[in-house]
Amino acid sequence: MPTEPDLLRFLTCGSVDDGKSTLIGRLLYESGRLPDDQLAALEADSKRVGTRGGDLDFALLVDGLTAEREQGITIDVAYRHFGTARRRFVVADTPGHEQYTRNTVTGASTAEAAVLLVDARAGVVRQTRRHTHLVGLLGIRRVALAVNKLDLVDFARPVFDRIAAEYRAVAAGAGITEVSAVPVCALDGDNVVTPSPRTPWYAGPTLLDWLESVPVDDQAAAGPLRVVVQWVNRPGPDFRGFSGRVVGGSVRPGDRVVVLPAGKRATVARLVTYDGELDVATAGQSVTVVLAEPVDVGRGDLLAAVDDAPVPADRFEADLIWMDEQDLRPGRQYLAKIGARTLGLTVDAVAHRLDVTTRERVxxxxxxxxxIGLAEVRFAAPVAADPYTRNRDTGGFLLIDRLTNATAGAGLLRGELRRPTNVRWQALDVDQAMRSALNGHRPCVVWFTGLSGAGKSTIANVVERRLHVEGRHTMLLDGDNVRHGLNRDLGFTATDRVENIRRVAEVAGLMVQAGLIVLVAFISPFRAERELARGVVGSEAFREVFVDTPLPVAEQRDPKGLYAKARRGELPDFTGIDSPYEPPLDPDLRIDTTTTDPDEAATLVIDALRAAGIV
Structure with a gap:
């Protein structure tokens, strides 16, 4: 019985108008695997919206979106399946525009090889370098360089040789170990499927020959066992299995596995599928694993080989590919989707970013x-993960914006960042409870947030004065005052604002440990940063007060003349003008300063503290 041809997933990428869609369309057409209905649709579409005067426009086989056909470009990731007698293929055609970098990442994340196009007239450009680095970063080590539109330079061999040599240097810097350069005219089919008489000086393989013969190294299959649990399967009281995908190695009944991150060990009793039980399941297969022991396993857990299991950790070094129009802000809380788990993640610091043109670390x-940059990331809980270079599925993750739920970036884990072993909590005889008892009140942070000019500092000042008269131990942290000392090194960029709030939250948390009532008056425009502060201090000791003043009213007051400067362009990124303010969704107290004066507002705050048993 003949064996089924193996499968190659490959990516096509390149700059805009380099001819990716035309090349794939030509491959589909000349491989003879186009169904009659698709061929008929291609002929009709070529006459209606084609760019070749009625001749077959092969790009239309791939560019399916209306916007793509109108503009003659690729926007989405288009997947196409085709095959030959030697191999089956899944090709991902990705956009050339820089703004669609996320689509390139999507296509490359599952590919085992890449076809990268360059226009013979332009050669290696910035987007070529960007795509090459992404391809290398995402673990693809074999690339076919298709030097396209060679007919427009008269099939000149010196042009081809120069571009191939330049690209090989770029690829080597990105960790790509194998580059095969092919001179191509996708429009006419030169060296796509059959050798071209117009390049007698080229004796290498055609593009299809390369695709049919490039080795496919299944690194995951050769690695240690990894099963991502996606579902606890309980169809009845007598069956309990754990359904998921084998993303590394292989598993057999009788194998010993460890359930991570909990660390419980068990023995595989059965491997169950819809079609029956298996003697072995390998990487790429979906299976239900039945364990002999009644251990606790849940969605998102990882079943790993006992003798080669990752150690769960919460801090890692990772390469980040940023995909959001909102800048990455260290200290801000995001969500991370890793395996079948979704949990909180904070980017603690960015070590450097990569200049894709010079490959310089900036x-x-x-x-x-x-x-693209290197960063230190911290998960909200320990995760069982491998370096991305060892296993794509357990080493890659997505960053998700908590507010919009949009994908903000992609991360590739390099390795665990171990905590310093010589830094420990020092045991102290006097604790927070003893300090609070001495002060005669409970400690807390009252966090005043609102636009500039809303009256935060004014209200906080009145509150502190009254509490001081009552004999309460207080400290007021004002946004302007803190920037004279602790935060004088920070500007007003989005990143600096996050760090500004992080530092203040840490200081406020220390003051709560000292038993104080801490009044914090900061614009703190972003919800995520205020939630970060709440997390540092602790929810029980944190009270958010929204000093609610409409922008026109705050701007009319303008006690410091800041709005006027911002309107003149002298204060970029000023909150309320060209930087957003995100009002609290559920504050502990809302004060409308259009109807409440500072004394009345202070009374509301103190009454709330009394009701909570703080004073």
């Missing part, structure tokens, strides 16, 4: 749209 405090 110092950075954050990342902007389409930038």
């Amino acid at each position: 110092a950075a405090t954050g990342l902007r749209l389409n930038e």
Whole structure:
């Protein structure tokens, strides 16, 4: 019985108008695997919206979106399946525009090889370098360089040789170990499926020959056992299995596994599928694992080989590919989707970003749209993960914006960042409860947030004065005052604002440990940063007060003349003008300053503290 041809997943990428869709369309057409209905649709579409005067426009086989056909570009990731007698293929055609970098990442994340196009007239450009680095970063080590539109330079061999040599240097810097350069005219089919008489000087394989013969190394299958549990399967009282995908190695009944992150060990009793039981399941297969022991396993857990299991950790070094128009802000809380788990994640620091043109590592405090950098990340709980270079499924993750639920970036874990072993909590005889008892009140943080000019500091000042008269131990942290000392090194960029709030939250938390009532008056425009502060201090000791003043009213007051400067362009990123303010969704207290004066507002705050038993 003949064996089924193996499968190659490959990516096509390149700059805009380099001819990716045309190349794939030509491959589909000349491989002879186009169904009659698709061929008929291609002929009709070529006459209606094609760019070749009625001749077959092969790009239309891939560019399915109306916007793509109108503009002659690829926007989405288009997947196409085709095959030959030697191999089956899944090809991902990705956009060339820099703004669609996320689509390239999507296509490359499951690919085992890449076809990268360059226009013979332009050669290696910035987007070529960007795509090459992404391809290398995402673990693809074999690339076919298709030097396309060679007909427009008269099939000149020196042009081809120069581009191939330049690209090989770029690829080597990105960790790509194998590059095969092919001279191509996708429009006419030169060296796509059959050798071209117009390149007698080229004796290498055609593009299809390369695709049919490039080795497919299944690194995951050769690695240790990894099963991502996606569902606890309980169809009845007599069956309990754990359904998921084998993303590494293989598993057999009788194998010993460890359930991570809990660390419980068990023996595999059965491997169950819809079609029956298996003697072995390998990487890429979905299976229900039945364990001999009644251990606790849940969605998101990882079943791993006992003798080669990752150690759960919460801090890692990771390469980040940023995909959001909102800058990456160290200290801000995101969600991370890793395996079948979704949990909180904080980017503690960005070590550097990569200049894709020079490959220089540039110092950075954050990342902007389409930038690539190295960062320290911290998960909200320990995760069982491998370095991405060892296993894509257990080493890659997505960053998700908590507010919009949009994908903000992609992360590739390099390795665990171990905590310093010589830093420990020092045991102290006097604790927070003893300090609170001495002070005669409970400690807390009252966090006043609102626009500039809303009256935060004014109200906080009145509150502190009254509490002081009552003999309460207080401290007022004002946004302007703190910037004269603790935070004088920070500006007003989004990243600096996050760090500003992080530092203040840490200081306020220490003051709560000292038993104080801490009044914090900061604009603190972002919800995520205020939630970060709440997490540092602790929810029981944190009270959020929204000093609610409409922008026109705050701007009319303008006690410091800041709004006027911002309107003149002298204060960029000023909250309320060209930087957003995110009002609290559920504050502990809301004060409308259009109807409440500072004394009345202070009374409301103190009454709330009394009701909570703080004073």
